[in-house]
Amino acid sequence: MSWLDRFLAGLLWLLGVVFVAGIVHLVAIFTLPGLEANDAFGRLSKLAKPASLTLLPSPRPGAQNMPFEDPALAQGVCLFDLSQRALRLHGDVDADRLLTLSFRTPAGQVFYSMTDRGAQHGKIDVLLLSPEQLETLEAEADDEDEPPQELRLLSPTRQGIIFISALASLPSERAEAEERIKAISCEAEEAPQE
Amino acid sequence: MATFFKFLLVGAIGSVLGLALTFVTIQRGTGFSAVKAGPWVAYPKIGAGDVDPYARAMLAHSGEMALGASEGLSFVARRDSTGAALDPDCDYTLTGQPPKARYWTLTLLSPAGFLVANAAQRHGFTSSQILRGSDGGFEIALSRHARPGNWLPIGEDGKFILVLRLYDTELSAATVALDATNLPRLVKGACR
Structure with a gap:
């Protein structure tokens, strides 16, 4: 060679x-x-019940809910599972104070986000639906002319996570920020009346 | 027979190299969609749901909940403005004009994203807490030892990073014309 x-x-x-x-x-x-055996949904399931708002404990050194948390935020989490019923997130927001919402897949990827500025007349009203639920809803509303009052949001996954964050501009405002999170409710939508 | 072993060797070396490459890329935290401005690195596309596979793997690995595009934009500094790695034995000053955002926060974390214990129990600043100069600009002193004005303790644990979060900002994935002058500068001071 x-x-x-x-x-x-x-x-x-x-x-x-x-x-x-x-x-x-x-x-x-x-x-x-x-x-990654334990995705965000799995980890948060230990802290929060599905279809209800849970206030996360404020992060301290050695006791954090997840890495890269902002200690200036008060955060609430709402886990959803749309296999039975849709989920409604609603409540009043204070227009001057920062409140942000992020809708995520079980892995934590954002599919929709908004701030208090997206509120209509000081209220947030989001109906989170699976593709089938949206279809049913739209078929039922066929004869009505008035547009829906709520924001209808299609979830790409059956399960997922909603984060609600309120900024405490000063450490003394944390309790007030937590109150603003508690003002938002997150619950499974009642089945429509026949 | 020798050829068979050569194939086996190629497979083994290739697998090890491939996994090592994966490990390094995920640990170093660089993705295709990174946007750099001075010492700051951001991934504006992540919040818009437009995630490249590298960013997805990194997020799954770290467990971080990145900000949604409408929520804001977060920047991480692992180096100072000259490009040198951050040294916990040195003092740093962060100077600049307030970033273009409704609110912003600055947080000091460990490289893995955890809060660093310190005696002052201070982990960062919000835009409301900062003391500003007459021109509207601010200066934050990062040091292990107490400093007058805006002091952010580095803590005793070791390495640190800074995270700057701009909430409800006009800067977005589409309009990111990230000019380093828009963001604060991080300059190293005395070391001991």
């Missing part, structure tokens, strides 16, 4: 290594999120 043959053969094996490494890397990146 000439030196060129050896060189080319070596190069081929090296290419093989790079190819395998690339495949393994891509497969790992794509499968890792599914392999």
Whole structure:
């Protein structure tokens, strides 16, 4: 074998290594999120009941609900499961104070977010629906002309998480921020009356 | 037979390299959608639900709840304005004009995203808490030792990072024309 043959053969094996490494890397990146045994929904299930608002304890060193929390926020969480009934989130907001909402998949990815500025006449009213529930609702409302008062939101996943955050601008305002979170209610929607 | 072993070797080395590469990319926290401005790094696309597979893997690994696009934008500084890694034995000053947001907060965390215990029990500032200069600008002193004015204790635990969150900001994934001058500068002071 000439030196060129050896060189080319070596190069081929090296290419093989790079190819395998690339495949393994891509497969790992794509499968890792599914392999993380305890996703956000699973972890929060230990703190919160489904379809009810739970105020999360304020983060302290060594006692945090999740990494990268903002200690200046008071946070409430509402877990939802749309397999039986839709979920309604409603309440009054104080227009001058920061309140943010984020609607997330079980893994914690945001599919919709809003702030208190999205409130209509000082009220937040969101109806979270699965595709089938939205279809049913729209079929029923066929004969009515008036547009729905609430914001109808389609959830891409059956289960998920809603975070409600209120900013305590000063440490002394934390209790007040927690009150603003408690002013929002989160409950399974009653089945429509036949 | 030798060829078979060579194939086996290629498979083994390739797998190890691939997994090592995955580990390093996730630990270093760099994704395709990163936006850099001075020392600050943000992932504006994550909040809009437009997540690349790298960002998704990193979020799943860290358990972080990234801000939604309408909620705001968060920036992380793991380095100072010259690009040097943050050293807990040094003092730093963070100076700038208030960022363009309705409210903002600055938090000091460990590199993994946890609060750092300190005697003053102060972990950050909100835009309302900051003492401002006559030109509206602010200066925050980061040090292990008490400082006059806006003092943010570094704590004794070791390495730290800074997180700047802009709530209800006009800056968004679409309009991010992130000019480093819009965000505060982080300059190293004395070390001991």
